Amino acid sequence: xxxxxxxxxxxxxxxxxxxxxxxxxxxxxxxxxxxxxxxxxxxxxxxxxxxxxxxxxxxxxxxxxxxxxxxxxxxxxxxxxxxxxxxxxxxxxxxxxxxxxxxxxxxxxxxxxxxxxxxxxxxxxxxxxxxxxxxxxxxxxxxxxxxxxxxxxxxxxxxxxxxxxxxxxxxxxxxxxxxxxxxxxxxxxxxxxxxxxxxxxxxxxxxxxxxxxxxxxxxxxxxxxxxxxxxxxxxxxxxxxxxxxxxxxxxxxxxxxxxxxxxxxxxxxxxxxxxxxxxxxxxxxxxxxxxxxxxxxxxxxxxxxxxxxxxxxxxxxx
Amino acid sequence: xxxxxxxxxxxxxxxxxxxxxxxxxxxxxxxxxxxxxxxxxxxxxxxxxxxxxxxxxxxxxxxxxxxxxxxxxxxxxxxxxxxxxxxxxxxxxxxxxxxxxxxxxxxxxxxxxxxxxxxxxxxxxxxxxxxxxxxxxxxxxxxxxxxxxxxxxxxxxxxxxxxxxxxxxxxxxxxxxxxxxxxxxxxxxxxxxxxxxxxxxxxxxxxxxxxxxxxxxxxxxxxxxxxxxxxxxxxxxxxxxxxxxxxxxxxxxxxxxxxxxxxxxxxxxxxxxxxxxxxxxxxxxxxxxxxxxxxxxxxxxxxxxxxxxxxxxxxxxxxxxxxxxxxxxxxxxxxxxxxxxxxxxxxxxxxxxxxxxxxxxxxxxxxxxxxxxxxxxxxxxxxxxxxxxxxxxxxxxxxxxxxxxxxxxxxxxxxxxxxxxxxxxxxxxxxxxxxxxxxxxxxxxxxxxxxxxxxxxxxxxxxxxxxxxxxxxxxxxxxxxxxxxxxxxxxxxxxxxxxxxxxxxxxxxxxxxxxxxxxx
Ligand SMILES: Nc1ncnc2c1ncn2[C@@H]1O[C@H](COP(=O)(O)OP(=O)(O)OP(=O)(O)O)[C@@H](O)[C@H]1O
Ligand SMILES: [Mg+2]
Numbered sequence: 001x002x003x004x005x006x007x008x009x010x011x012x013x014x015x016x017x018x019x020x021x022x023x024x025x026x027x028x029x030x031x032x033x034x035x036x037x038x039x040x041x042x043x044x045x046x047x048x049x050x051x052x053x054x055x056x057x058x059x060x061x062x063x064x065x066x067x068x069x070x071x072x073x074x075x076x077x078x079x080x081x082x083x084x085x086x087x088x089x090x091x092x093x094x095x096x097x098x099x100x101x102x103x104x105x106x107x108x109x110x111x112x113x114x115x116x117x118x119x120x121x122x123x124x125x126x127x128x129x130x131x132x133x134x135x136x137x138x139x140x141x142x143x144x145x146x147x148x149x150x151x152x153x154x155x156x157x158x159x160x161x162x163x164x165x166x167x168x169x170x171x172x173x174x175x176x177x178x179x180x181x182x183x184x185x186x187x188x189x190x191x192x193x194x195x196x197x198x199x200x201x202x203x204x205x206x207x208x209x210x211x212x213x214x215x216x217x218x219x220x221x222x223x224x225x226x227x228x229x230x231x232x233x234x235x236x237x238x239x240x241x242x243x244x245x246x247x248x249x250x251x252x253x254x255x256x257x258x259x260x261x262x263x264x265x266x267x268x269x270x271x272x273x274x275x276x277x278x279x280x281x282x283x284x285x286x287x288x289x290x291x292x293x294x295x296x297x298x299x300x301x302x303x304x305x306x307x308x309x310x311x312x313x314x315x316x317x318x
Numbered sequence: 319x320x321x322x323x324x325x326x327x328x329x330x331x332x333x334x335x336x337x338x339x340x341x342x343x344x345x346x347x348x349x350x351x352x353x354x355x356x357x358x359x360x361x362x363x364x365x366x367x368x369x370x371x372x373x374x375x376x377x378x379x380x381x382x383x384x385x386x387x388x389x390x391x392x393x394x395x396x397x398x399x400x401x402x403x404x405x406x407x408x409x410x411x412x413x414x415x416x417x418x419x420x421x422x423x424x425x426x427x428x429x430x431x432x433x434x435x436x437x438x439x440x441x442x443x444x445x446x447x448x449x450x451x452x453x454x455x456x457x458x459x460x461x462x463x464x465x466x467x468x469x470x471x472x473x474x475x476x477x478x479x480x481x482x483x484x485x486x487x488x489x490x491x492x493x494x495x496x497x498x499x500x501x502x503x504x505x506x507x508x509x510x511x512x513x514x515x516x517x518x519x520x521x522x523x524x525x526x527x528x529x530x531x532x533x534x535x536x537x538x539x540x541x542x543x544x545x546x547x548x549x550x551x552x553x554x555x556x557x558x559x560x561x562x563x564x565x566x567x568x569x570x571x572x573x574x575x576x577x578x579x580x581x582x583x584x585x586x587x588x589x590x591x592x593x594x595x596x597x598x599x600x601x602x603x604x605x606x607x608x609x610x611x612x613x614x615x616x617x618x619x620x621x622x623x624x625x626x627x628x629x630x631x632x633x634x635x636x637x638x639x640x641x642x643x644x645x646x647x648x649x650x651x652x653x654x655x656x657x658x659x660x661x662x663x664x665x666x667x668x669x670x671x672x673x674x675x676x677x678x679x680x681x682x683x684x685x686x687x688x689x690x691x692x693x694x695x696x697x698x699x700x701x702x703x704x705x706x707x708x709x710x711x712x713x714x715x716x717x718x719x720x721x722x723x724x725x726x727x728x729x730x731x732x733x734x735x736x737x738x739x740x741x742x743x744x745x746x747x748x749x750x751x752x753x754x755x756x757x758x759x760x761x762x763x764x765x766x767x768x769x770x771x772x773x774x775x776x777x778x779x780x781x782x783x784x785x786x787x788x789x790x791x792x793x794x795x796x797x798x799x800x801x802x803x804x805x806x807x808x809x810x811x812x813x814x815x816x817x818x819x820x821x822x823x824x825x826x827x828x829x830x831x832x833x834x835x836x837x838x
Contacts, residue, residue, distance in 0.1 A: 176422045176429055183408045183419055190406035193370065194420030194474070195391030308409070 005270045008149025013269070015154060016224065018255070018262030019161045020045065020233075023216035024240035025247065025254035026168050027209030033172065033249055034205035035185035037311045039095035040080050041213045042237025043102030048073040048217025050106040053228035054113065056123040065123070066157070066218040073214020074207050076102065081206035085199050088313035099237075107230050119229040126155050126223050155223040157215065161255070164212070168251035181205060185307030188314040198314050213237070235290075242293045249307065257296075264289040319382045321346050321509050322367070322398070322478050327376035329362055331718070333710030336362040338533045339376065344478065349500065349510045351520040353553055354530035355750045356722025357708035360513050361403055363530075364480045368400040369393040394420075399471025400480040403513075403721050403748075404659065405463055409456040413449055414438050417470045441472050446502055459610065461492035468499065479503060480511045483721065485519055486748050489608050489776055490811065497523055515722070515750045517546040517560075529553055554752040561783045562758045564802075565766065569786075570599030573634055573739050573770035574620070580628035581615045589615040591794035592629070597739070597770040602761065604773040604785035608814050612794035613774050614656065617743050620772070621653040622646035633739060647676050650738030654728055654745045656774070662728040665717035669709060670698035672716050673731050705730035706756065721748045726757075733760050740764055743774040758784060778807045792816050 024041045031038040052069030056062055076098060083094035107117065114120055130152050136144055172178035180201055183191045188198045216236075221228050239261055246260075247253025268288040320343040329337040336359045344350055352360050365371040367378060369387040378385050380396050387393045393400075407416050414435050423437065424430040438451045447465050455463060464484060471479055481500075485493045500510055500523060514520060520527055521541045529537045529552045537552050550558040574597040583589040589612045597603045607613050618624035620631060622643040630639045633649050641649065655661035663672050674683050674694050682693045698712040707726045709719060716724060725748050733740065742761065746754045761784055764771055775781050781788055788805050790798040790813040798813045 174428055174431075176424065176427045179411075179415055179419060179422060179429060183411060183415075186410060187406065187408045190408050190416075191419065193368075193390045193400070193402070193406045194470070195389065195394050196420050 004273065005267070007270075008146045010266050010270055011150040011263070012153055013266035014259055014263040015150070015158055016262070017265040018258040019158045020216035020219050020224075020236055021240045021243055021261055022161050022165060022255045022258035023157075023219065024213045024237055025243040025258050026165060026251045027212030027216075028241050028244035029247070029249050029251055029254050030168065030172075030181065030205050030212075031209035032244065032310050033181050033185045033307055034202045035188055035307060035309045035312065035314065036081075036084050036202055036206055037091040037095065038077075038080065038206065038209050039092055039238070039241060040077065040098035040102075041209070041240050042233055042235065043095075043099035044073045044077055044210050044213035045217040045220070045237050045240075046106055046231065046233045047076045047102045048214030049221045049232060050109070050217070050228050052214075052218040053120055053123055053221045054109075056222060057120065060124055062124050062126045062222050065222050066126075066215065069218035069222070070211045070214040073210040073212070073217065075210075077206050077210025077213070080210075081203045084313060085202045085206070088315065091311050091313075103231060106228075110228075110230060117230060120227045122227045123222065125226045126157070128153050128155055129159070155219075157219040157223055160215075161219075165251050165255035172251060182307075185309055188309055188312075192314075192316065202314070213240075216240075239289065239293055242296070245306075246296050248305075260296075261289050261292065264292045320344055320379075321381060323379040323382070324363070324367065325377050325379065327363060327366055327378070328374050329359075329366055329371060330374050333714075335533050337366070337373070340530070340533070340535055342528060342535070344509045344511060346509055347504050347507055349504055349512055349523055349525045351524035351527045352511055352513045352530065353515075353517075353520060353527055353549065355553055355708075356726065356748075356753055357720040358530040359533040360530055361482055361720060364400060364482055364511065364513065367393065368398060368480065394474045394476075397475055397477035398480070399474055399476025399478070401464065401467040401471065401482065401484055403482040403486075405467060407455045407463055407466060409454070411455060412451070413453050413455065413458075413466050413469075414451045416455060416466055417451075417473045419470075421474055437473065438469065441469055445469075445472065445499060445506065447499055460487045461489065461495070464488070464492075464496070465499075472503075476508065478509050478511070480513075482513045483515070483748060484512070485514055485516060490778065491608075491815070493519070515748065515754075517549050517751065520549060521546060531555065550751045553750065556752075558751050559755055560751065561779075562755060562762060564762060564783065567600045567765055567786070569601050570768050571634070572596050572598045574772065575632040576620070576629070577631075578629040579616070579619060579626055579631065581612075581619050581624055581626045583615055588627070589794050590619065590626075593791075593794075593796055594629075595789055595796065595799075597772055599768040599770050600765055601786045602765050602771040602773055602784050604775060604781040604788045605791050606775065606778065606781050606788055606810050606814055607791035609776060611791050611814075613743070613791055616791070617653070617656075617741055617772075617774055620646075621651055621741055647735075652732040652735050652737035652740045654732045654740070654742040656743035656747070658724050658728050658747075663716045663724060666715060668713050668715050669702065669707070669719075669727060670694050670712040672727060673698045673701055673712075673734075675731065677735060701730040701734050702727075704734075706753065722750055722753060725749055726753060729757055729760070733764065737764075737769065739770045739772065741772045741774075744776065745773070746775075746777070746780060754780075778810055781810070782807065790814055 024045055028038055028041055048069035051072035052065040055068035056065035080094050080098055083089040084091045111117055132148055132152055172181060180191060180196050184198055184201050192198050220232065243257035243261060244254050246257035268285045271285050272282060322344040324340060324342040326339040326341055327337050328339055340363055354360050362371060366373045369389045369392055372388060378387055385396050387396065417438050418434045422429045423433045435451050442449050447469055449462065449465050484496060488496060504510060512523060524541055527539050528535055546560065550560065577594045579590055579593045580588065581590040593616060605613055615624060619626045622641045626639060632638065636649065638646060638649060677683055683690060695712060702709060702712055705726045707723050707730065729745055746757050749757065761771055773784055782805060786802050788800045789796045790810060792814060
């Protein structure tokens with residue numbers, strides 16, 4: 001029984017499921033570190049997913065689709081940047097507006113361009129980079145089967161995400177950009193008084209989160225599902241926000257938290273086979289990742305300390 | 319030729335002319351003290367020089383050349399550095415990170431922390447500003463944080479250093495150290511503009527004194543040509559009593575009774591370790607001590623902002639050990655908090671709204687949960703008038719007041735409430751001499767009316783001139799108690815720094831002034 005649940009495939013699926021969450025979560029980390037709350041991750045991801053798919057449908061090139069998904073993410077996040085940095089609007093309101101906008105625009109364009117709601121035609125996807133055979137017997141053969149199964153069966157963006165997480169972590173703590181980013185979210189006026197442009201820094205951070213969330217959308221459609229369905233992000237943007245908090249506003253922490261949520265998601269699917277044994281509705285299993293989110297946020301991590309100035313528009317003096 | 323010259327700088331805010339054709343010169347190696355009443359326009363003028371505010375008229379010259387300063391970046395490039403009235407440090411970052419921020423050494427955008435650290439150490443040694451480069455700002459004392467601010471300006475290559483009320487938050491010991499630093503800076507060829515309200519400091523460090531009133535320069539003098547009384551007159555435009563007379567008063571019923579109080583600080587360490595005392599009606603009891611010896615936590619407990627971990631407190635016989643802030647206000651406790659920004663005011667609220675905080679539930683300002691704007695406005699206008707808060711109207715938001723006027727607003731609200739017990743922590747922080755005189759009179763009036771006053775102050779002069787009894791607090795305990803005529807500054811200072819048994823200040827200093835034990 002347990003052997004059916006704990007398989008290499010379970011952990012491989014954890015990495016797969018974690019990827020869109022982690023990308024958006026790292027985007028959230030960068031954005032919030034600069035002092036801007038980004039609850040628009042959900043909508044940005046959806047936008048990226050849609051335009052990525054549309055680009056692949058139009059050109060047949062999955063990589064071009066990935067690029068367009070990121071461009072779309074950047075474009076829609078520019079609205080958030082303008083509203084929260086320049087107009088000093090409430091960042092939660094602006095983010096909510098973008099989420100609604102993304103839902104509406106993608107649904108509308110779906111009908112306009114493809115003539116029907118629901119799901120697009122299937123698109124050409126990006127497959128696993130490596131296709132190694134998992135043969136060989138004995139203990140070594142078994143180890144190889146696990147290593148290959150867990151780590152070596154993935155699509156490109158899954159690996160790119162790991163690299164992004166490591167690089168972002170390093171950059172936030174070791175580069176000029178990172179130091180200014182961290183300072184900006186804590187005490188923007190202090191950053192201003194040493195001659196660094198807070199508005200520009202926040203713009204860049206919001207756009208970066210847009211690119212990352214767009215890439216998350218591309219991963220969903222161009223690597224995982226192979227088509228676009230309305231509202232297919234299905235709350236992942238919000239779980240990503242939770243992952244960012246759980247990861248204490250760090251890139252690697254965000255990745256780790258996403259991996260945990262990914263594992264919960266994978267487990268949930270595996271546990272469906274238990275349905276015949278213990279009779280509980282399948283929705284209970286579906287709830288698993290969300291329950292985990294709530295439990296984690298409410299209790300396990302204790303009090304997480306957000307950047308001090310997060311959510312506060314910065315106003316220069318007259 | 320002056321290093322810095324301001325010609326006819328004018329800055330207008332809605333309803334206020336903060337600076338009106340102000341001209342000022344600063345020579346190389348000179349210390350100019352900028353003096354003036356609260357709201358005279360000192361901070362505004364310096365913010366213009368530093369590029370934080372843009373002037374409506376006039377020009378700035380550096381080394382005789384017109385300088386265009388539209389942003390702090392440009393000011394820094396011209397060699398101007400500023401230590402602000404309210405610090406500009408990023409608390410969770412380290413000393414080094416704060417100092418290099420904006421000018422990080424390194425290649426291709428990667429910071430070379432080794433070089434950064436070395437440069438910080440190098441500058442700190444050159445000017446005698448010892449600091450642990452790896453400490454986090456939030457773990458440093460205020461005096462050390464100020465050091466970081468000065469180092470930051472020096473790191474950025476400042477030739478002109480502006481210090482806006484640098485001593486308002488320092489202990490006397492730290493003030494002496496700061497003066498040493500300032501002198502070594504001018505020896506190295508820097509020029510310093512020094513804003514302060516403390517006249518004895520002006521007399522001690524300034525080469526030249528410029529006095530402002532109502533946005534204009536009203537006079538200029540040198541320490542050798544004047545004295546404190548003369549300066550005060552120049553500032554306020556009338557004679558000021560620097561030390562108010564304290565009439566004898568008789569002790570009434572006990573108002574506050576604290577016994578064996580224990581309390582923890584934010585980090586869960588015991589900060590108040592069994593404190594007992596009482597304050598009776600018609601008496602001013604002062605708690606003297608170097609900051610960080612448990613006074614903050616003690617005050618928090620009394621006003622209901624912190625749960626004591628042991629002991630009891632009674633107000634007029636009523637147990638208030640576990641009272642909330644609300645019930646403590648209702649029981650008649652008023653509180654002037656030491657940090658006006660964090661606890662005294664809602665900076666985004668207007669003055670009238672700030673003035674009814676705490677009274678917003680009581681008639682005549684509100685009945686059945688509804689506010690009565692007319693009553694609020696009437697009261698606000700009266701308080702603003704009585705306490706001489708300089709502002710065009712009660713509709714101005716609090717963050718637009720000058721530092722000293724913000725303080726007056728808090729004092730107006732808390733004393734205006736007419737409490738049974740007034741807990742005043744640093745009540746005159748940042749106030750000019752005239753305003754200090756006024757607040758001292760108010761406190762003594764409360765005393766004359768038979769109210770109890772608990773004063774917590776780092777200013778020994780304030781303590782000595784107001785208190786009937788003085789409790790010296792050191793490391794969470796009351797180590798000595800004096801009556802007013804037993805104490806003088808020297809003895810108080812001795813016990814405040816752990817003298818008389820615990821630890822001598824000089825020993826601590828010989829061990830090296832690095833606060834957080836780094837390997838600088
Ligand atoms: N941002 C602002 N908006 C409107 N008015 C302002 C603003 N900043 C300052 N003022 C007004 O300008 C005047 C000068 O203020 P400033 O802060 O320069 O005084 P100051 O001399 O530094 O006083 P203090 O000693 O109390 O710090 C005050 O009347 C103040 O209310
Ligand atoms: Mg000021």
